[in-house]
Amino acid sequence: MAQLIDAAGLSLPVSRRGFLAGTGGLLAAATLAACSPGGAGGNAGAATYGHLLPGDVPAQWDRVRAAVNTKLKADLGFEFKPSFINWSNYAAQSLLKFTSGEDFQTALSARWLNIAQLIESKALEPLDDALTSGKYPNLTAAVDQSAFDANRWPDGSLYGIPAVNSAARIHHIVARGDLIDKHAPQGITTFDQLEQFWYDVVQKEGIPGYVKNNSVFDVLGAPTGALYAQGWESPDFLPLYFSSDSLMFVPSRSAATTGSTDAVPFWQYEPYVESLHRIRKYYEDGIINADRLNADSATITAQFDSGGAATCWGITDGLDTSGHLEKLEKAVPGASLVSLLPFRDGLSAKPNQTFQADNLVVVNAAAADAEAALQLLDWVSIQENHDLLQYGEEGTDWKAVGDDAYEPVSDYANFPGYALSWRIPLERKYSRMSESEETWFEWSKDYDNFTLDPFASFIPDLTEIEKEHAQITAAVAEFGNPLWAGAVDVDEGLDKLKKAVDTAGLPKVQEELNKQADAYLAAQK
Amino acid sequence: MTTVDTPAAARPRPVSATPPTGPRVRQRQRPEPFTVASYVGVIAFAVVCIVPFWMVVAGSFTAESTLSKTGYSFWPDPFSLDAYSTIFAGSRVWLSYGATIFITVVGTVIAVIATSGIAWVIARGLPLVSRPLAVFAYIPMLFTGGLVPMYILVTQVLQLRDSWFAVILPMAIAPFLVFVQVSFFRATPQEILDAARIDGAGELRIFFQVVLPLSKPVIAVIALFYAVAFWNEWFHALLFISEPAKYPLQLVLQNLITSVANAADLGTVSAAPVYQMRLAMTVITIGPILLAYPFAQRYFVKGLTLGATKG
Numbered sequence: 001m002a003q004l005i006d007a008a009g010l011s012l013p014v015s016r017r018g019f020l021a022g023t024g025g026l027l028a029a030a031t032l033a034a035c036s037p038g039g040a041g042g043n044a045g046a047a048t049y050g051h052l053l054p055g056d057v058p059a060q061w062d063r064v065r066a067a068v069n070t071k072l073k074a075d076l077g078f079e080f081k082p083s084f085i086n087w088s089n090y091a092a093q094s095l096l097k098f099t100s101g102e103d104f105q106t107a108l109s110a111r112w113l114n115i116a117q118l119i120e121s122k123a124l125e126p127l128d129d130a131l132t133s134g135k136y137p138n139l140t141a142a143v144d145q146s147a148f149d150a151n152r153w154p155d156g157s158l159y160g161i162p163a164v165n166s167a168a169r170i171h172h173i174v175a176r177g178d179l180i181d182k183h184a185p186q187g188i189t190t191f192d193q194l195e196q197f198w199y200d201v202v203q204k205e206g207i208p209g210y211v212k213n214n215s216v217f218d219v220l221g222a223p224t225g226a227l228y229a230q231g232w233e234s235p236d237f238l239p240l241y242f243s244s245d246s247l248m249f250v251p252s253r254s255a256a257t258t259g260s261t262d263a264v265p266f267w268q269y270e271p272y273v274e275s276l277h278r279i280r281k282y283y284e285d286g287i288i289n290a291d292r293l294n295a296d297s298a299t300i301t302a303q304f305d306s307g308g309a310a311t312c313w314g315i316t317d318g319l320d321t322s323g324h325l326e327k328l329e330k331a332v333p334g335a336s337l338v339s340l341l342p343f344r345d346g347l348s349a350k351p352n353q354t355f356q357a358d359n360l361v362v363v364n365a366a367a368a369d370a371e372a373a374l375q376l377l378d379w380v381s382i383q384e385n386h387d388l389l390q391y392g393e394e395g396t397d398w399k400a401v402g403d404d405a406y407e408p409v410s411d412y413a414n415f416p417g418y419a420l421s422w423r424i425p426l427e428r429k430y431s432r433m434s435e436s437e438e439t440w441f442e443w444s445k446d447y448d449n450f451t452l453d454p455f456a457s458f459i460p461d462l463t464e465i466e467k468e469h470a471q472i473t474a475a476v477a478e479f480g481n482p483l484w485a486g487a488v489d490v491d492e493g494l495d496k497l498k499k500a501v502d503t504a505g506l507p508k509v510q511e512e513l514n515k516q517a518d519a520y521l522a523a524q525k
Numbered sequence: 526m527t528t529v530d531t532p533a534a535a536r537p538r539p540v541s542a543t544p545p546t547g548p549r550v551r552q553r554q555r556p557e558p559f560t561v562a563s564y565v566g567v568i569a570f571a572v573v574c575i576v577p578f579w580m581v582v583a584g585s586f587t588a589e590s591t592l593s594k595t596g597y598s599f600w601p602d603p604f605s606l607d608a609y610s611t612i613f614a615g616s617r618v619w620l621s622y623g624a625t626i627f628i629t630v631v632g633t634v635i636a637v638i639a640t641s642g643i644a645w646v647i648a649r650g651l652p653l654v655s656r657p658l659a660v661f662a663y664i665p666m667l668f669t670g671g672l673v674p675m676y677i678l679v680t681q682v683l684q685l686r687d688s689w690f691a692v693i694l695p696m697a698i699a700p701f702l703v704f705v706q707v708s709f710f711r712a713t714p715q716e717i718l719d720a721a722r723i724d725g726a727g728e729l730r731i732f733f734q735v736v737l738p739l740s741k742p743v744i745a746v747i748a749l750f751y752a753v754a755f756w757n758e759w760f761h762a763l764l765f766i767s768e769p770a771k772y773p774l775q776l777v778l779q780n781l782i783t784s785v786a787n788a789a790d791l792g793t794v795s796a797a798p799v800y801q802m803r804l805a806m807t808v809i810t811i812g813p814i815l816l817a818y819p820f821a822q823r824y825f826v827k828g829l830t831l832g833a834t835k836g
Contacts, residue, residue, distance in 0.1 A: 100681070
């Protein structure tokens with residue numbers, strides 16, 4: 001029989017003992033190796049709390065975290081161990097962790113993420129009582145009261161600490177200063193000049209004028225958008241929507257005075273349609289990147305940073321220069337950056353804002369010790385602690401430049417302070433921040449430079465139109481996204497979109513939005 | 526029993542003592558249209574498969590500045606090793622290789638043992654055991670428990686957060702492969718098992734010394750399937766592993782694709798060639814598992830031909 005087996009090429013019968021011993025040994029070793037606690041565990045005797053942070057693990061994080069934990073343990077008696085979740089997976093993963101009742105302390109949330117679901121399922125700890133208790137003085141001193149007020153949920157509760165470093169984040173354009181010197185030496189102060197610059201760059205440099213991954217806000221500004229010309233002329237209204245990936249509605253300009261919202265779909269607002277036609281032209285003329293529909297933000301950033309475009313998207317959070325300059329200089333020696341906000345009225349534009357924070361630090365209702373979470377938020381509201389976490393160890397990772405700037409001296413960067421520690425009065429500026437960015441960043445920190453939108457704290461409730469909203473969102477994804485990218489003819493694309501959203505139940509959704517918005521306006525009086 | 530056939534490759538080829546005489550008639554056979562069409566089709570398909578792969582390889586050696594402006598090309602011009610030097614300058618890729626190799630090797634061993642064990646019991650047709658076990662193995666092919674229950678099971682019941690076994694155990698038994706192996710086991714000649722029993726072998730000895738050696742072809746096949754699945758696995762790692770030092774290769778690649786900052790984290794320089802590194806990571810990631818196919822190839826062939834000449 002053995003010979004028969006050999007004949008089939010299946011020689012070397014397996015020794016049972018050898019097989020079992022080998023497998024057992026392997027599994028034992030594997031168990032020891034794979035089940036051993038991670039190296040980032042806390043010290044014995046000190047509680048270690050988890051936190052969810054979006055983004056990537058900063059370089060040299062272990063060293064900085066050890067320094068933070070040493071101080072944190074001495075001050076508060078516990079340590080922290082955040083989990084970094086990649087941005088592309090953050091929404092789904094954070095929701096999963098909340099849903100499964102996992103024990104962690106804080107996370108980033110917002111309307112554009114999943115805060116509505118979390119509040120509805122009582123996964124978040126209301127913070128009003130804690131904040132008025134007087135136990136967290138550093139936190140309440142570092143966050144403006146108007147920021148707290150603007151971020152209350154319709155039930156009147158506050159579910160998150162606004163983690164922002166400016167009063168308002170204005171979408172704008174980050175441009176190559178060296179190319180502006182070459183092709184627009186007179187400077188760029190208007191959108192027409194910016195458009196001419198884009199065309200000159202495409203013709204003479206052979207690179208796209210502006211690159212970005214697809215976004216409705218780039219085209220239908222709220223109130224500004226890099227490609228939305230009208231927003232730079234008069235940034236005086238914000239669209240209304242149930243969710244940012246669904247259909248945009250335009251409220252009446254006299255809503256605040258008449259009390260009647262009378263919101264209509266975006267295609268009934270001429271400047272928005274005009275903007276769609278402009279994007280289509282840019283697409284055909286090679287002004288914008290042709291892969292806009294499918295490109296991811298990392299690819300676009302890499303394209304700009306390697307000198308492959310004249311301008312890209314920016315927002316007034318003080319990270320335009322620090323986010324691009326070093327890589328750009330490596331690819332294009334002598335390159336420089338300029339932040340462009342071509343408002344017709346310049347620094348006195350006073351664009352409409354809701355002051356709702358893009359980032360809210362929420363406290364998990366399932367956290368083992370919610371008080372420790374607030375203690376940590378209070379602790380990072382102290383300048384010294386804030387700097388340690390955000391910029392690293394002074395001397396090793398950064399050095400102070402003047403009173404309010406820092407110069408990085410190591411690779412430690414990109415700590416997602418917007419998910420934990422951003423506080424307007426504590427933020428330091430990048431020492432190489434461009435003059436234009438510094439001007440606009442300082443401007444964006446002052447609440448008085450903006451106009452409070454009549455619908456500032458209006459958060460529509462989806463309960464009555466969930467099915468229609470889901471179908472409309474799907475229709476916008478199918479027919480709207482190509483329009484925002486300029487990839488289809490505007491008239492044809494709009495016809496398809498209108499038909500799809502009508503079928504999905506647009507009248508009901510529009511009526512519900514107007515009803516809720518009218519009620520909101522009535523309550524404001 | 527003793528008529529052992531010699532493998533064809535080892536058999537000496539007859540050598541003719543005298544060269545052929547007379548005019549050499551060369552018969553030219555016209556290829557059949559089907560053969561021609563087959564070759565054309567297969568070659569076209571091969572080109573469709575190979576060209577993108579080659580462009581990824583070429584792109585990984587093309588300088589970042591050119592790659593970001595002109596996109597993919599057939600030849601790396603200008604040639605650059607920046608991506609590879611950046612990737613291998615840091616320790617992250619080596620750690621990830623270790624993680625992936627551990628998950629693949631240990632996972633495959635566990636999966637093959639578990640699958641073979643359950644498949645043999647199902648194939649034996651034991652009353653009150655085999656059928657319930659078959660149903661137990663079959664149900665997950667149709668339904669899954671869902672993401673949230675699995676997450677709770679792994680993280681809160683089994684406490685496997687940040688453990689590579691959180692990646693291995695949920696994939697330890699693939700129902701489809703269980704039934705592949707069951708059908709193979711059922712084809713094992715009953716006479717061989719009876720002969721072993723008459724010689725005094727118990728069930729374990731029969732399984733380990735008779736059935737498993739006879740089943741090398743199918744074990745090789747399912748081991749390959751498992752190995753490829755474990756090698757490519759990133760989703761469970763994404764869910765359950767938050768320690769960057771324990772990330773497997775595929776998760777590092779997935780992070781790199783979705784985020785620029787991860788590129789800087791891989792190497793030691795902050796201005797990493799992101800475009801180029803994505804392609805280089807792809808090459809680095811898929812390279813080793815490709816080597817598994819040639820090793821398993823001979824078992825595929827044997828699996829197909831074994832017993833083909835029996836009457």
